Amino acid sequence: MRKMLAAAVSSVLSVVTQKPANRVLVASCNYSNDATFEIKKCDLYRLEEGAPVTTVLTREDGLKYYRMMQNICRMELKADQLKQKFIRGFCHLCDGQEACCVGLEAGLNPTDHVIASCQARFMCTRGLSVPSILAELTGRRGGCVEGEGGSMHMYANNFYGGNGTVGAQGLLGAAYNMTAVWNLPCIFICENNRYGMGISVERAAANTDYYKRGSFIPGLKVDGMDVLCVREATEVAADYCRSGKGPILMELLTYHYHGHSMSHPGISYRTREEVQNLRSKSHPIMLLKDKMVNNKLASIEELKEIDVEVRKEIDAAAQFAITDPEPPLEKLSHHIYSTNPPFEIRDANQWIRFKSVS
Template sequence: MAAAAARLASRQSPISKLLRRPLLPSCISSGLRHLSDQATPITVETSVPFVGHKCEPPSREVETTPGELMGFFREMAMMRRMEIAADSLYKAKLIRGFCHLYDGQEAVAVGMEAAITRKDAIITAYRDHCIFLGRGGSLVETFAELMGRRAGCSNGKGGSMHFYKKDSGFYGGHGIVGAQVPLGCGLAFAQKYLKEGTVTFAMYGDGAANQGQLFEALNISALWDLPVILVCENNHYGMGTAEWRAAKSPAYYKRGDYVPGLKVDGMDALAVKQACKFAKEHALKNGPLILEMDTYRYHGHSMSDPGSTYRTRDEISGVRQERDPIERVRKLILSHEIASAAELKDIEKELRKEVDDAIAQAKECPMPDPSELFTDVFVKGCGAEMKTCQRCVAALGCLSEPASCCSSTKE
């Protein structure tokens, strides 16, 4: 239904700082035009205007550079390739359990990182692979975690929904709908208490936007002027339910009532960058703000959802053709003659090889030892360490030094 795609487009409104690696492989970068000065300023207007609630929206004119645009392209193309590869690994049964893919929403992760630092905190729901990558995580850590290997970012024990990178301010991947928002507000409380001058981005989807705990956390955050930005990644479907069927008021940027909000084209990396920069400055001075990222997921809600029973293929292809975040950056790069179409294709080929090599390396990583079942359960030194009885040891055959049971039995 082309009409559905048009209706979706009409609802829109108004990366990482490169991951400590070269923008491009040396064999490609030598041929690029104008990258001799990667910091040359370029001013670009966002695709659509921002729409504000109880705040004056930022300017649509965003300053960028050739280097940043090439970084956006590389990072989003890598995220897209990574998620497509995860789809194949899941279908091959090398990834088990739940798996929620992010392809289509890459501009949110990339634009957000461009506006903040690694000292700022991010916490999100279970669609977390690309957020982890944007925070400086590696492809090998990603695929190892997805496949339950010891080299994964959570030692192979968290899986798809529980990625973490605390040293870069990424506090997870959380599986309970909406539960990460109060935790994010708690992070912001700590930031204010410690006078760190940093903010927290607490991310959630339109499906979680009606959760009571979200409003409770927002209320106390507003009372205390906490430096927290609530980011609603509105991909228009909570699992298989369209937003208009789930929310009487789907204008999520207004849902904070007394808290200012901003609606952003979440398929435009530069618009996301501008909005997040604006939000950080606001939160440090005035407290909470809500950002609604108008975005779209190409896959279903999870790998168990074909994604085509509650929306048409025409709708999906219409968004791909008109709003795809990677294609938007590609057009900017070509129009400013930063690189040629052939050079961008070469980058994509190189990224495909990087992803394939990371998968091969992750497959060689060992599984966690069965004894890991008993680690990371209690904090050591607090009098609540877990002890295991010999009966459990006999059943699992995994602990070399069995301890007495911590409860009533001495078996």
């Protein structure tokens, strides 16, 4: 028996013992270390060369991407449940766009700075734990900003989350004109999920080629549902910036299955059939799963085990997010200014005052 197991190239999936006969059947799976895939060609604007049309995915990276994307997806679905009772502030969901943040992170360096929108889930790829994210959404002490920021103010190492002015992340990074004039190494990302706040892009814009909107800035239009396509395009964009050529714009064509926010459930401006059709045919997690299984980078059973583990982790994180204590009232005035001297703020009761901490 030891010799049989030692001879197996990879892990044993199942052992079936037939009783009373003393025979053992061993089913093993020989995984491939890597596989080559064709990816969709990017549309180019003011560029001579784009991302390659083939790429190599290793088994290690594939499993990492799959777990990360499932983690983000399950967290989004859990947040959708929590917003019915426990999330009292904003909650902008983006399930369906998992390939964008995971692919972007795979093509960047950890030391690169990221400024995101209120819907981006870069905080997951930048080191924030799911419990700290969900606890921030529910306004608890264990949140990544100690419950003071909510959905639109989350921060991590080299990550600067959403802000109170929706859509201002481009200006906070550097405006288009400034980056071109000063030749700054800045990648502008447009996650085009095909709908704004209640209206389709076709009804809102005469020119829906957002990768050309930089005018004097080169652009790439990328399949945002394919994590490998996003990864390769991001590496090209990052190399372009690092080589001193200035800014570049990337449009990631993607889709989100939930509505824009709590006030836009997602079926008031599109049909259920449209959402279900895209979910069944082009979900980024499903696309990656098919690639890995069909090319022997993983087995269905192995990926199912990851699914089970992720669900347990998300359930535990949600439990923490609804049981962790809320911040004390004394912290209401903390961290409003970074350098100003302390000041007092009055509560609804004029005799109660809280002192600020910078």
